Amino acid sequence: MHAALFNAPYEIEIIDYPLPGLKPDELLIKVEVCGLCGTDFHIYRGESYSKPPVIPGHEYTGTIVEKGGDVKELKIGDHVVIDPNIYCGQCSYCRSGNINFCTNLKALGVSLNGGFAEYSIVPASQAYLIPKEFPFTSAAFAEPLSCCVRGIDQASIKVGESVAIIGGGTIGLMMLQLAKISGAGKTILIEPNGFKRNLAVQCGADFVFDPGAVKIFNDISDLTNGGPDVIIECAGKSNAAKFAFDISKRGSRIVIFGLAEKDDTITVNLQNFFLKELSVKGSLLNPFTFSRAVELLVTKKIQVEKLQPVISQLDQLKKILSLPRNLEVTKYQITPN
Ligand SMILES: [Zn+2]
Ligand SMILES: [Zn+2]
Numbered sequence: 001m002h003a004a005l006f007n008a009p010y011e012i013e014i015i016d017y018p019l020p021g022l023k024p025d026e027l028l029i030k031v032e033v034c035g036l037c038g039t040d041f042h043i044y045r046g047e048s049y050s051k052p053p054v055i056p057g058h059e060y061t062g063t064i065v066e067k068g069g070d071v072k073e074l075k076i077g078d079h080v081v082i083d084p085n086i087y088c089g090q091c092s093y094c095r096s097g098n099i100n101f102c103t104n105l106k107a108l109g110v111s112l113n114g115g116f117a118e119y120s121i122v123p124a125s126q127a128y129l130i131p132k133e134f135p136f137t138s139a140a141f142a143e144p145l146s147c148c149v150r151g152i153d154q155a156s157i158k159v160g161e162s163v164a165i166i167g168g169g170t171i172g173l174m175m176l177q178l179a180k181i182s183g184a185g186k187t188i189l190i191e192p193n194g195f196k197r198n199l200a201v202q203c204g205a206d207f208v209f210d211p212g213a214v215k216i217f218n219d220i221s222d223l224t225n226g227g228p229d230v231i232i233e234c235a236g237k238s239n240a241a242k243f244a245f246d247i248s249k250r251g252s253r254i255v256i257f258g259l260a261e262k263d264d265t266i267t268v269n270l271q272n273f274f275l276k277e278l279s280v281k282g283s284l285l286n287p288f289t290f291s292r293a294v295e296l297l298v299t300k301k302i303q304v305e306k307l308q309p310v311i312s313q314l315d316q317l318k319k320i321l322s323l324p325r326n327l328e329v330t331k332y333q334i335t336p337n
Pocket of ligand 1: 036037038039058059143144
């Protein structure tokens with residue numbers, strides 16, 4: 001089969017890759033769509049724990065074409081979407097239910113072969129059934145959405161609370177929709193790119209702001225009685241995280257969701273932190289949130305087609321990874337077959 005093999009930083013090539021045989025608990029998936037995300041750019045640049053050679057691609061969906069003898073719940077021909085994160089079940093975190101902290105985590109498309117290939121072998125435990133009529137291009141958002149579901153859980157939004165989302169990429173736009181169905185009152189999205197601000201309006205944002213706008217702090221404060229109740233940072237940048245603290249008010253809850261660069265830091269005024277009684281949370285991976293993400297997609301509660309994914313062939317992958325990022329594309333998807 002054709003597969004994109006990551007060999008070393010900045011080296012990815014399309015090769016003919018031999019498929020091994022299936023183990024009893026595994027499925028052979030014909031990959032229909034595999035999304036690209038920031039993690040793939042990190043892998044390409046050698047900035048992740050991914051150990052080459054490996055086939056990247058961790059946001060994928062496809063059709064079961066073969067199954068091992070122990071697979072009970074799924075059948076050949078089923079359409080499935082893959083949760084790439086495989087927890088060990090043996091470490092102290094797994095055993096206390098905190099599987100996202102697993103010290104032996106493996107991930108399809110990061111440390112194990114993933115979805116930038118015509119076919120992929122996955123443990124059946126990682127495959128979630130989707131309806132036959134549901135588009136693969138939408139199903140491929142299940143993995144990033146499952147991480148956003150974790151993030152929105154961390155925010156504990158109460159009905160009617162004001163919510164600000166910082167960053168209007170795929171994650172910010174899905175988080176915005178999650179905040180709305182969680183009962184948010186006013187929703188505010190802050191994003192420098194006009195194209196993405198426009199998408200945010202289409203996704204239901206009540207107010208959008210360019211972070212460089214004059215008076216932005218006053219405007220957000222006026223809209224929210226001093227500051228948003230909940231602030232979710234989805235840009236993965238230190239200035240965005242700082243912005244979250246700057247617009248907070250007494251009692252605000254902040255979720256730092258975006259993955260920043262390794263050495264990014266911010267300083268926080270401790271007296272403000274004390275006086276505002278801020279709550280700050282992180283959000284890591286997708287512990288037990290994948291089924292909920294699939295449910296939100298198939299019931300169209302989260303409308304990912306509004307993010308307008310751009311679809312390319314497998315041979316375009318290297319070009320997409322090596323060119324400077326086109327800010328007007330929120331999501332690239334690859335159709336390997
Ligand atoms: Zn991803
Ligand atoms: Zn573990």
